[in-house]
Amino acid sequence: MTIPxxxxxxxxxxxxxxxxxxxxxxxxxxxxxxxxxxxxxxVYVSFCNYKLATLNNPTWNNFQNYRNLFAxxxxxxxxxxxxxxVFLAVAIQYVLGMAVALLLNSKIRGRKVLRGAFLIPWxxxxxxxxILWRWMxxxxxxxxxxxxxxxxxxxxxxxxxxxxxxxxxxxVVMAAVWRKFxxxxxxxxxxxxxxxxxxxEAAKVDGASYWKTLIHITMPAIRPVTITAxxxxxxxxxxxxxxISNMTGGGPVNATTTLSLAAYKAAFQxxxxxxxxxxxxxxxxxxxxxxxxxxRLSEKYATD
Amino acid sequence: xxxxxxxxxxxxxxxVILLLLLVILFPIIWMGISSIQPSNKLMTLPPEFFPxxxxxxNYARILTNSKYLRYFANSFITAGGTVLxxxxxxVPCGYAFSRYNFPLKKSILTFVMSVQMFPIVVILITLYTxxxxxxxxxxxxxxxxxxxxxxxxxxxxxxxxxxxTIPKSLDESAKIxxxxxxxxxxxxxxxxxVPGLLAVGIYTFLNAWDDFLMALTIMQDVDMKTxxxxxxxxxxxxxxxxxxxxxxxxxxxxxxxxxxxxFLQKYMISGLTAGAVKE
Numbered sequence: 200m201t202i203p204x205x206x207x208x209x210x211x212x213x214x215x216x217x218x219x220x221x222x223x224x225x226x227x228x229x230x231x232x233x234x235x236x237x238x239x240x241x242v243y244v245s246f247c248n249y250k251l252a253t254l255n256n257p258t259w260n261n262f263q264n265y266r267n268l269f270a271x272x273x274x275x276x277x278x279x280x281x282x283x284x285v286f287l288a289v290a291i292q293y294v295l296g297m298a299v300a301l302l303l304n305s306k307i308r309g310r311k312v313l314r315g316a317f318l319i320p321w322x323x324x325x326x327x328x329x330i331l332w333r334w335m336x337x338x339x340x341x342x343x344x345x346x347x348x349x350x351x352x353x354x355x356x357x358x359x360x361x362x363x364x365x366x367x368x369x370x371v372v373m374a375a376v377w378r379k380f381x382x383x384x385x386x387x388x389x390x391x392x393x394x395x396x397x398x399x400e401a402a403k404v405d406g407a408s409y410w411k412t413l414i415h416i417t418m419p420a421i422r423p424v425t426i427t428a429x430x431x432x433x434x435x436x437x438x439x440x441x442x443i444s445n446m447t448g449g450g451p452v453n454a455t456t457t458l459s460l461a462a463y464k465a466a467f468q469x470x471x472x473x474x475x476x477x478x479x480x481x482x483x484x485x486x487x488x489x490x491x492x493x494x495r496l497s498e499k500y501a502t503d
Numbered sequence: 504x505x506x507x508x509x510x511x512x513x514x515x516x517x518x519v520i521l522l523l524l525l526v527i528l529f530p531i532i533w534m535g536i537s538s539i540q541p542s543n544k545l546m547t548l549p550p551e552f553f554p555x556x557x558x559x560x561n562y563a564r565i566l567t568n569s570k571y572l573r574y575f576a577n578s579f580i581t582a583g584g585t586v587l588x589x590x591x592x593x594v595p596c597g598y599a600f601s602r603y604n605f606p607l608k609k610s611i612l613t614f615v616m617s618v619q620m621f622p623i624v625v626i627l628i629t630l631y632t633x634x635x636x637x638x639x640x641x642x643x644x645x646x647x648x649x650x651x652x653x654x655x656x657x658x659x660x661x662x663x664x665x666x667x668t669i670p671k672s673l674d675e676s677a678k679i680x681x682x683x684x685x686x687x688x689x690x691x692x693x694x695x696x697v698p699g700l701l702a703v704g705i706y707t708f709l710n711a712w713d714d715f716l717m718a719l720t721i722m723q724d725v726d727m728k729t730x731x732x733x734x735x736x737x738x739x740x741x742x743x744x745x746x747x748x749x750x751x752x753x754x755x756x757x758x759x760x761x762x763x764x765x766f767l768q769k770y771m772i773s774g775l776t777a778g779a780v781k782e
Contacts, residue, residue, distance in 0.1 A: 215603055219602075222595035223611065225591070232648075236629070237630050299523065302523070306513075307516065307520070313520065315765075317524065318768075319528065319761065320530070322709060323757050324730075324757060325731075326715050326731040326732075330738050330753055331753060339548075340546050431619075434619050434620055438623055445735050466624060472628045479628075482622050482625075483622060
């Protein structure tokens with residue numbers, strides 16, 4: 200009697216597996232065709248002569264794409280720009296997002312309405328954000344230049360945001376932060392709201408100050424969400440093309456050209472697909488290193 | 504004494520929040536103000552915070568331009584198609600990840616989630632050549648396919664966490680009552696995750712509407728361009744330096760998602776946080 204039962208269980212297990220693979224098959228097919236295969240092919244063509252003329256016949260070119268990149272040294276500028284841009288954008292997004300989340304987490308009325316209002320910039324299309332900030336930062340008649348001048352922060356109303364290397368980077372960071380900080384804010388606020396209040400109260404009873412409670416109780420409690428939110432912010436800022444491209448076009452003289460812009464320009468403006476792919480491969484290597492570091496970090500805290 | 508102090512503190516707090524909100528929303532207000540001014544009024548100092556001669560002429564120019572109406576339609580078709588495809592694919596997938604154990608489950612989930620890490624540009628390089636061979640450049644299905652692929656990881660994760668909130672005992676009692684597995688999903692569990700479907704739908708729509716890079720690359724024909732690409736082009740060409748028209752155009756291009764957000768905010772925020780915060 201036991202044997203048929205066992206067989207029945209095994210039969211059920213197999214068909215459960217089959218059923219779940221049927222359920223996930225469409226997703227795997229779409230992601231396979233549009234992500235996995237293109238990425239693998241992308242890595243392959245980064246080692247090939249792969250231009251419009253050689254599109255049907257990519258041939259091995261002995262690291263020529265990579266050697267070109269390193270020979271003119273521009274790649275180091277792109278790497279530096281990417282790291283500066285991603286670091287500034289994520290750091291400011293986090294600080295601003297956390298500040299607003301803490302304010303909204305305190306005892307206030309109309310929290311949901313306020314949260315919704317703060318989220319509006321996040322809903323705007325990135326192209327709109329770029330054009331809007333470009334208009335606000337316009338050299339002669341931009342409202343920001345005017346307000347800075349009226350507030351006596353600057354001594355001229357004529358600030359050329361897009362033709363100065365440092366200011367151009369500041370401009371794209373500002374626009375990107377404005378569009379994206381609400382996302383971090385909402386995640387952190389949700390995490391803050393789920394923090395066990397009895398711990399916070401206990402710390403207060405023990406006489407801990409607001410800042411001490413924040414650093415020793417609240418921040419550790421929301422650490423997993425913080426790491427997720429920061430990681431997502433890093434990924435999306437690495438991919439950022441739209442805002443930078445439409446605000447500065449990567450200029451002045453490549454000062455805001457990140458890896459994302461450089462790869463796109465190489466591939467779709469110079470039609471050197473191999474070179475574009477090579478930039479992408481370096482980018483993936485950089486991301487790989489960062490991801491490993493992030494995982495180490497979250498593992499370290501997980502075992503604490 | 505203490506009461507007075509906390510009262511003052513709370514007044515300061517509200518003041519800080521409202522001031523911050525004003526600063527954050529100022530660019531959108533400025534977009535609105537600029538959009539109802541003729542361009543010669545915009546190119547003056549000091550800028551007019553209260554327009555002296557408001558006009559809807561900028562909007563009239565945008566909304567009577569058949570080319571731009573076509574771009575709007577293209578954006579609606581691709582974003583709508585992406586939402587549909589994304590829900591059809593992510594619901595069964597999220598359900599499988601939530602309910603069943605199968606070989607390689609963890610690795611597959613990790614792969615799905617890591618998709619957002621891969622450089623979109625590299626993917627576009629290869630897809631561009633594939634689409635050229637398959638005749639999928641400048642087609643709705645081409646753009647919908649790539650938009651769907653990049654919306655899927657989050658959609659699957661969201662659906663999984665929404666399914667996770669439904670107790671498994673429900674599935675089991677349905678099974679005892681003789682319901683098949685598909686029937687259990689379709690008529691027992693699915694009705695309970697409608698808020699999840701809305702969250703996935705809105706989020707996907709927003710992302711597809713926002714997409715610029717993929718539409719720029721895939722939609723080569725003038726007739727097939729989407730609103731974001733059209734906006735960027737008019738900024739460089741037709742409406743260069745015509746910021747009144749640009750702001751009206753920008754506001755029109757944002758309106759569909761702002762409306763969606765205002766009416767369905769609750770679902771969108773639940774979707775934003777469901778994946779990250781397990782309550």
